[in-house]
Amino acid sequence: MAEMTDGATRSTLKGADAPAHPGQSNEAVQSGSRVPASGPQRLVTEVDAVHVAVDLPDGSRRTILHELSLTLDEPVVAVVGANGSGKSTLLRLVAGLVAPTAGEIRFSPAVPRSGFIFANPQAQIIMPVVGEDIEFSLRETVKSRAERTRRMREILTQLELGHRAESSVYELSSGERQKVALAGVLATEPELVIADEPTTLLDLRNAAEFRRRLLELQVPLLLATHDLEFAAQADRVLVFDQGRLVDDDEPAAAIARYRRLALQEPEGR
Numbered sequence: 001m002a003e004m005t006d007g008a009t010r011s012t013l014k015g016a017d018a019p020a021h022p023g024q025s026n027e028a029v030q031s032g033s034r035v036p037a038s039g040p041q042r043l044v045t046e047v048d049a050v051h052v053a054v055d056l057p058d059g060s061r062r063t064i065l066h067e068l069s070l071t072l073d074e075p076v077v078a079v080v081g082a083n084g085s086g087k088s089t090l091l092r093l094v095a096g097l098v099a100p101t102a103g104e105i106r107f108s109p110a111v112p113r114s115g116f117i118f119a120n121p122q123a124q125i126i127m128p129v130v131g132e133d134i135e136f137s138l139r140e141t142v143k144s145r146a147e148r149t150r151r152m153r154e155i156l157t158q159l160e161l162g163h164r165a166e167s168s169v170y171e172l173s174s175g176e177r178q179k180v181a182l183a184g185v186l187a188t189e190p191e192l193v194i195a196d197e198p199t200t201l202l203d204l205r206n207a208a209e210f211r212r213r214l215l216e217l218q219v220p221l222l223l224a225t226h227d228l229e230f231a232a233q234a235d236r237v238l239v240f241d242q243g244r245l246v247d248d249d250e251p252a253a254a255i256a257r258y259r260r261l262a263l264q265e266p267e268g269r
C-alpha cells in the first residue's frame with residue numbers, strides 16, 4: 001500500500017456526465033503497469049471513509065456499502081464475496097459510475113481513464129459489427145478514419161479476432177464477444193481496467209484465456225469475481241460480506257478465510 005497526500009478526485013463521471021460507451025472517459029494520461037517496463041506512473045486509488053446508501057421505493061434508506069477506507073496500488077486487486085455483498089458497488093464507485101453518499105475517492109497521479117468490463121459483454125457492445133464497435137471506441141483518441149481502421153485491425157489481431165472484424169456481434173460465441181468487449185476497452189487506452197465478473201459466462205478454456213489476457217494487460221486491474229482461481233492470481237484480495245469489507249490480505253490467506261466464511265467451516269479445516 002502507498003501513502004497518498006494529494007490525490008485527484010473524480011467528480012464528473014456519473015449521471016448525465018457518464019461516458020456514452022462503458023470504458024470511456026475524457027481524460028488522457030499514460031498507462032500503469034504490472035511490470036513497469038518503460039517507467040509508467042503507478043496508479044494509487046484512495047477510498048477515503050466512503051459509504052453508499054440508497055433510497056428504497058418504500059421510503060426507507062439502505063446502506064449497501066458500509067464505511068470503508070482503502071489505499072489500492074497493487075497491479076491486480078481482486079474483490080470476492082457472496083452475491084449482494086457489495087463488490088460491484090465498490091467497482092462502480094472507483095469507476096465513477098456510482099457516487100459515494102459520503103467520503104471521497106482520490107487518485108494519484110490523476111483520475112485514470114478507466115475501462116469497465118461487465119459479466120455480459122452485450123452490455124457494452126454498441127455497434128452491430130465487431131470492427132465498427134472498436135472504431136466507435138477509438139473515436140476519442142484517433143481522429144483519422146484510416147488510422148482508426150488500422151488501429152482497430154491491430155487490436156483485434158492482438159486478441160486473435162482479426163478475422164472477425166466484419167462479423168455481426170450476434171454471431172459470435174460468448175468467449176469471442178467478451179474479447180470484443182475487451183478490445184473496445186483497450187481501444188480507449190485505459191489506465192485502469194475494472195472488470196465485474198468477466199469470466200462468469202465463459203467455459204473453462206475461454207475463462208482461462210480471458211484471465212490470462214487481463215493479467216497480461218500491463219494496466220492496473222480491479223476485478224470482482226466468484227472465480228477463486230482468478231482471485232488467487234491477484235496481488236491482493238478484498239473480501240466483502242453484507243456490504244462490509246471483512247478481509248484484506250494476500251490471496252492465499254484471504255481466499256482461505258473467505259472459503260471458511262462462505263461455507264461456514266470452522267477455522268483449521
Ligand SMILES: Nc1ncnc2c1ncn2[C@@H]1O[C@H](COP(=O)(O)OP(=O)(O)OP(=O)(O)O)[C@@H](O)[C@H]1O
Binds near residue numbers: 064084
Ligand atoms: N441502486 C440500488 N438500489 C437498491 N439496492 C441496490 C442498488 N444497487 C445495489 N443494491 C443492492 O446492494 C447490494 C450489493 O449489490 P452489489 O451489486 O454491489 O453486490 P455484488 O457483491 O456485486 O453481488 P453479485 O455477486 O450478485 O453481483 C445488493 O443487495 C443489491 O441488491
